[in-house]
Amino acid sequence: MRRVGIVCMCLLCIATGVFAQGSKESAGQTTAAAIAVNRTGMPITNEVTTFELAAKSRHNKNFANLEFFQNLEKETNIHIEWNMSSEDGWREKKGLIFAGDLPDAFYGQGILTDIDVIKYASQGLLIPLEDLIDEYAPNVKKLLENESYRKLLTAPDGHIYALPSLTELSPVTHDKLFINKTWLDKLGLGIPTTLAEFEAVLTAFKNNDMNGNGRTDDEIPFSFLYNRKENGLFSLFGSFGQLDRLNHLIVKENKVIYTAVTEPYKQAIQYFNELYKKGLIDKEGFTHDFNVYIAKVKSPEKIVGSFVGWSLSSAAGANKPDYVALAPLKGADGKQIWNTYTSYINAKGSFAITNDCKNPEALMRWVDLHFVPETALQIDQGLLGRTLTINAEGRYDYLPIPAGKSFTEMIHDYSPGVNSLGAVTMEIASKLNLNANLQERVELDAFFAPYNVPADQVYPEVYFTVDEVEQIAVLETDITAYVAQNYANWIVNGGIERDWDGYLKRLQQMGLDRYLKIYADAYQRYLSL
Helix, strand or coil: CCCCCHHHHHHCCCCCCCCCCCCCCCCCCCCCCCCCCCCCCCCECCCEEEEEEEEEEEEEEECCCCCCHHHHHHHHCCEEEEEEEECCHHHHHHHHHHCCCCCCECCCCCCCHHHHHHHHHHHHHHCCHHHHHHHHHHHHHHHCCCCHHHHHCCCCCCCCCCCCEEECCCCCCCEEEEEEHHHHHHCCCCCCCCCHHHHHHHHHHHHHCCCCCCCCCCCEECCCCCCCCCCCCCCHHHHCCCCCCCCCCEEEEEEEEEEECCCHHHHHHHHHHHHHHHHCCCCCCCCCHHHHHHHHHCCCCCCCCEECCCCCHHHHHHHHHEEEECCCCCCCCCCCCHHHHHHHHEEEEEEEEEECCHHHHHCCCCCCCCHHHHHHHHHHHHHHHCCCCEEECCCEEECCCCCCCCHHHHHHHCCHHHHHCEEEEEHHHCCCCCHHHHHHHHHHHHHHHEEECCCCEEECCCCCCHHHHHHHHHHHHHHHHHHHHHHHHHHHHHCCHHHHHHHHHHHHHHEEEEHHHHHHHHHHHHHHC
């Protein structure tokens, strides 16, 4: 944070001018009917000006107590009255806020969903931001020079209603397949390369006392976590010629495909059912939660042979040395493909100004500081002097973590971290000397890069129109629930051959064609932007 001012002074010069008036009444703060707002330079207002922001934090931190915001207030003269909510309680609270008095803005990673943005913007409760960005947010304006980001953030009516949180430090591959190399070596087996070899290895894991505790019934040959993109089976479907995604939507030759009604999807389900019947898949794969799943992988008893995860650093703990990444398994056609996550945007709806804000220009200048490259890095990776330092070459190094603290704690004790917004682009990320976690992400990305599907085969995170949002709301719940129910049932109990035709017919009755056309239309509109 110490550099926020320096960067902004460089970017914004020193000239000032009154360009807006108005204020938010708040006890204890100097607010008047007319507030002079400096167009450039710091502070943003000569007197302390107060805004009320609704915010959520998954770390249950009150933003008022964070060093980041305290420094930002000293520099800008913008005081924020935080209306905080926990992650769990936000959904209910959000509805109450929109039904009552609005704050000046909403703040926090993913605080508004895409549907929220379109719905409330169409009602005039959220204001368009592009003119404000053009005049008062040079750092956001620079970010939007990236054509991909601009297209993804533009609503169907041509306006931008919300600012994102994004980081180009994110890997392209989110779900990685790992296998226990220690167990393979113990059995004298090589790394499996095909579906058949994978099944043979899992069988060997099951039938031998791999962890040497005298039992052969506690090993889990293969585990996964249902319906979570970092830990699910989605990329493993690629062995059958076609990947799966959380929403079952992919693109082939410019056509939107719903994977859950295709032959490759059916073949993949049959394969996993065979593994399940033979006791090679974790029987709790559809029921355990993330914490239980990770506890199994990290277990001191060393019970897992293969699993899907974000990284070994995040999932395996002390068992990390046992595992290696496993390349996509070859199926009948011999091809190897893996899912690609093309967007670095973590959440599009991370900041939006309401129509109740009397001075949006000043608020836009305030939030633009989050997009100063060095400030965005500090939001994401921790503050200078707390987790980061600058070395003699002008690059960023990580500071040692104090005893008893984790890296995540050191970020969120001082900075909003993942509860915030901003853009860590390669402009600043390239100056960061990566820590062990980030270095592993880079190495895993390189490992899976030869197998990542081209970006044009990924369905982008598009905005929908109000009419489309309403139609999706009617169709999606039943279709998604029906597909999920059959997916789990077929892997656990089998019967997909018997049920398949009826399943397809039922989905048509539920309006799958209409549902798919909405996504196809939105995709074509995205391409035309």
